[in-house]
Amino acid sequence: MRIVIAGGHGQIALRLERLLAGRGDEVAGIIRKPEQADDLRAAGAEPVVCDLESASVDEVASHLEGADAAVFAAGAGPGSGVERKETVDKGAAQLFADAAERAGARRFLVVSSMGADSEPPPDTDPVFAAYLRAKGAADAYVRSKKGLDWTILRPGALTNEPGTGMVRLVEHTGRGQIPRDDVAAVLGALLLEPGTAGHVLELISGPMRVEEAVAAVARG
Template structure:
């Protein structure tokens, strides 16, 4: 499988690229800055310079040519403005979905957030807007013609992965190592049964494949 990863220089994306290539897949990591290319190549992935804040769906589709799947792992990041929450956490996700559809990369996975959709879009609080933007992006992806999966992790840590998680509609507050989020994304891409599902994700006691197998299947196309 050839997988495009948006936000390719982010912590989860770099872990994901390394895990995908180790599993025998091909990864193309979308980055904004050419100087990030060496970090991407070190994971085994191929860098592709593309700024989702200043691109068209056609340009995205051209970059995704030949890809089977796409993962949205981008984010405006801590300290960013309200405007960038909308521009990256919502608009860039919607743009990637449009480009993926044009390119025929129909398997589409979103790294969302626990609490997505619960924020106040009119708030002056950046985190409230972040949750609102994530929720609106998730809604737009669900309305696309893609085989989507929306993963909503809890608090992210840099602890070593355990390979064990808790998943479900509502799993309660908790944290999860980024390495385990990446491992879940790989497993989701390899599990067609997770298409058209949305689930929360935190660290837990159940092996990843077993946890994903426990999810109810998404609705048929």
């Protein structure tokens, strides 16, 4: 399977690249900075330099030609302001979805955020509120795409603790934490389970092994 990951130098993306390469998939990561390329190669991924804030749909689609699946794991980052939440978390996600549809990469996963499905409370930090609105708008756009077999994953609070392989993966989990290792593991399992297409899923640590949790979603 060939998988192209947007935001290829992100913490979740690098973990996912190592996982996919380790199981024999062909994986490419889209990055904005050429100096990040060696980190992707070390993870077993092909680096593709492309700025999703300025690229055209055709340009991004050319990088997705021949891909079996695409994963949007990009983000403006915690130090960015409201404007880049719009251009990356929303705009780049929409662009990547358009490009995947044009290239025929039907399987499409999105790393979103818990809380993206509702209006943030009035006392929410303005930048974080903009982030949640951008994620919600991007998710809605992806869900409107008839040419994509999408799954939207909304993890809880991310940690760098070692993964346990034990998760709760359902439509609504309630608040909780999840190691980035386990988010990557769930993404890897979702790519192998087409029956999870059309689902918006929240993810926190929980009682089920990753493979069992993904299979339970596919069974409905």
